[in-house]
Each structure stands twice: as structure tokens, then as C-alpha cells.
Amino acid sequence: MKAVAVQAFGSPEGLAVIDLPDPSPADGQVLITTEAIGVGGVDTKIRSGALAAYGFSEGHVLGGEIAGTVAAVGEGVDTSWVGQRVWAFTGVGGGYAEQAIAPAATLLPLPATMSAVDAVALGSSGAVAHFGLRHAHFAPGESVLVRGAAGGIGIMTVQLAARGGASAVAVTTSSAERGDRLRKLGATHVLDRAGDGGEDAPAGYDVIIDIVAGADLPSFFAKLNPNGRMVAVGAVAGEPPANFAMEMFAAFQKSMSFATFSANTVPAPDRHAVTAELIAAASRGELDTVVHEVLPLEQAVLAHQKMDAGEVFGRIVLTPSGS
Incomplete structure (x- = not known):
């Protein structure tokens, strides 16, 4: 699968598209075929090397927020999730990829009226x-x-x-x-x-x-x-x-x-419940999601250049070429 990793800390040009084996979900995890990947401020901080002291190293695949379709589940996860469109939080990375692993506990089913792009613009x-x-x-x-x-x-x-x-x-x-x-x-x-x-x-x-x-x-x-x-x-x-x-x-x-x-510092169940409420409110038209631009995953460098330049109003979202 295609993924984007930090090959060298520093400028956006240190990001590179790489090939990785398709991951497999472990106990309590799911595998998601990504349709939308949120680009966040923390991604730019990790890429720059500013958070290296917290354990991030070169080779890290960025991305903590994704939306897509559950392709497989690990042990202990309800198999009814397979085939569902979901929003998920991957944790500290792994989201800038065509396939991503996320804890099943973070999954939220997407309303039929909400796109994957809007979901990652709103979620976290x-x-x-x-x-x-x-x-x-x-x-x-x-x-x-x-x-x-x-x-x-x-x-x-x-x-x-x-x-x-x-x-x-x-x-x-x-x-x-x-x-x-x-x-x-x-x-x-x-x-x-x-x-x-x-x-x-x-x-x-x-x-x-x-x-x-x-x-x-x-x-x-x-x-x-x-x-x-x-x-x-x-x-x-x-x-x-x-x-x-x-x-x-x-x-x-x-x-x-x-x-x-x-x-x-917020208990995971509380974050989960509030995110679900906000997604539901947005699907009813009570909140606006603001997407600055949708770019192909392969243009992650451009996305980070725009973030660094302060050009972004709302959220930049990456989409794998097959989605």
C-alpha cells in the first residue's frame, strides 16, 4: 500500500510516499480502507522534528484522524463493523496511508448524509x-x-x-x-x-x-x-x-x-460520546464543517507547505487515489 512517511525532519520536502505491506489488525483493532485523512497542526509539528523528544523518529507515518470503510477486524471486535463507513482516531500516526489501523473503541459510524471528508474536518x-x-x-x-x-x-x-x-x-x-x-x-x-x-x-x-x-x-x-x-x-x-x-x-x-x-486528559468514552454528538449535529445541519482543500495523498508535501504558510482556512484533507 502507499503511505506518506517523514523521511527527514524539517521542511515539508522531508515527506515521501513509500510502499508498505498492508497492515493486519491485532486484538481490539480494525483495518480501515481510508477515504479521507485529516491534516492537523500536530502533523506539522511531528514532521518538523519539534516533537522528537516525545519518541517520534524519522520514518514515522503521520496522521491520527481518518474516515473510510472497515475492511477487517481483529480478535474481540464485532464482525458487524466490516463494511461500515466510519470515522476513527488512529492515535499518534499511521493515518497517511491507503490502509490504516485504529482501535475499535474509537470507531463512530458515519451518517449516510455525511461524507468522509466532512467527518475528518469535524471530528477531533x-x-x-x-x-x-x-x-x-x-x-x-x-x-x-x-x-x-x-x-x-x-x-x-x-x-x-x-x-x-x-x-x-x-x-x-x-x-x-x-x-x-x-x-x-x-x-x-x-x-x-x-x-x-x-x-x-x-x-x-x-x-x-x-x-x-x-x-x-x-x-x-x-x-x-x-x-x-x-x-x-x-x-x-x-x-x-x-x-x-x-x-x-x-x-x-x-x-x-x-x-x-x-x-x-479526557476519558476516551467521554471524547467518543462528544464526537458522536457533534457528527450527528453536523449531519442535521446544525454545525458547519469547513474544508479548505482536498488533495491526493501523494500531495502531502503541498498540504504541509500550505499549513506552514498559514494559508489554510478550515481543514486540508488528503484522499488516497483509489477512494
Whole structure:
């Protein structure tokens, strides 16, 4: 089978299409013939070598989120899954391939009205957005700022905050065109990347969901209301400065808080249930899936180039040539 592996850490050109034997599912696993493969920010981090200290090595096949048809099951897995269209989470990789292994416990059957492409545009991003807002103790009537709202997680956070009764949903983004698209998804105020601008935008926010992090993260503490909560659910711009918390201490009397959030800390059954609810909501037209572009699996290098350039609004999805 064809797969895409990291042949050399660094630029997207370090990715290569390789031939691998078709995998076989072990106990508790299924084999999926992939129809759609999500390209995520974590894929670009692994490819760059930034996560090598966590055990990722060259030769790694990227991809944690797929949709397709179950081709075979391992021991202990209900054989009725064979032939079903599903969304699945493979874990730390293996998804950039024509055939992929996934734990049976992650499988979600796809509604007839939902394409495989839409499923991977929504799945894991929706769960991170849902639980990120919950981690921030977001409540109806509160104001929310989504920093870096043009990616999959940001787009879902905007929609879920609006759906959850936020009094305002502000977004930071790089262009007026992206701002207009985010307004159609529920944003009420469009700000620049520094969090400024926006006619009649709130002076402060009860919740900030930050997907960017990086050097500018500390400046956003000034945009929190008293008792405001900032939650970093990503770090597409890298880690913040080592002394970033000094901005909170400088405004000690505002009782602000900061937290990181990883979906890995959510029990798997809870993630599974929420992802199922979100897929069902999208199939009913209650949530929008946003796909930036669908590319052949063989063009994974181009997909990563677009990710690195910050060109993507929504999700890039790869499809094997036979799907």
C-alpha cells in the first residue's frame, strides 16, 4: 500500500510516499480502507522534528484522524463493523496511508448524509473545541475570544461558543475575508492578530481560547476580565516566553487564570460520546464543517507547505487515489 512517511525532519520536502505491506489488525483493532485523512497542526509539528523528544523518529507515518470503510477486524471486535463507513482516531500516526489501523473503541459510524471528508474536518477538532470551552468553565452569557480562529479547532470553538449562548464571540484573524467567513459561523467581532480593532468589541473577555500561543501570548492577559480564564489548546506559533505568567501577576487583583488543555486528559468514552454528538449535529445541519482543500495523498508535501504558510482556512484533507 502507499503511505506518506517523514523521511527527514524539517521542511515539508522531508515527506515521501513509500510502499508498505498492508497492515493486519491485532486484538481490539480494525483495518480501515481510508477515504479521507485529516491534516492537523500536530502533523506539522511531528514532521518538523519539534516533537522528537516525545519518541517520534524519522520514518514515522503521520496522521491520527481518518474516515473510510472497515475492511477487517481483529480478535474481540464485532464482525458487524466490516463494511461500515466510519470515522476513527488512529492515535499518534499511521493515518497517511491507503490502509490504516485504529482501535475499535474509537470507531463512530458515519451518517449516510455525511461524507468522509466532512467527518475528518469535524471530528477531533470538534472534541478539542468542546472540552476546551468546558475546561475554561464557559457559561452562557459570557464573552469569548478565540485567538487564531481560522483553523479547524478555532472554527469549531466559534460555532460551539455561539451555540452555547455566548454574549460575544470575538476572533483574531489575518484578513477581512477570513473575518467575514468567521462572522457567518457565529463570530460577532473580528480583531487583528494582536487582538485589536473590531467595532464595538468588548474591552475584555471572560474566556480566551488560544490556539496560537507563541511570543505574543502574554499580551492577551490584558484582554481578560476580572476572574477571566485563558486556556491554551494549541501552540501553532510555539511556546510562550518562559516568564509569560508575570503579566498575570502584574494584574494580581483581577484574579485571572491560565491553563493548558489536551484532549488526552479526557476519558476516551467521554471524547467518543462528544464526537458522536457533534457528527450527528453536523449531519442535521446544525454545525458547519469547513474544508479548505482536498488533495491526493501523494500531495502531502503541498498540504504541509500550505499549513506552514498559514494559508489554510478550515481543514486540508488528503484522499488516497483509489477512494
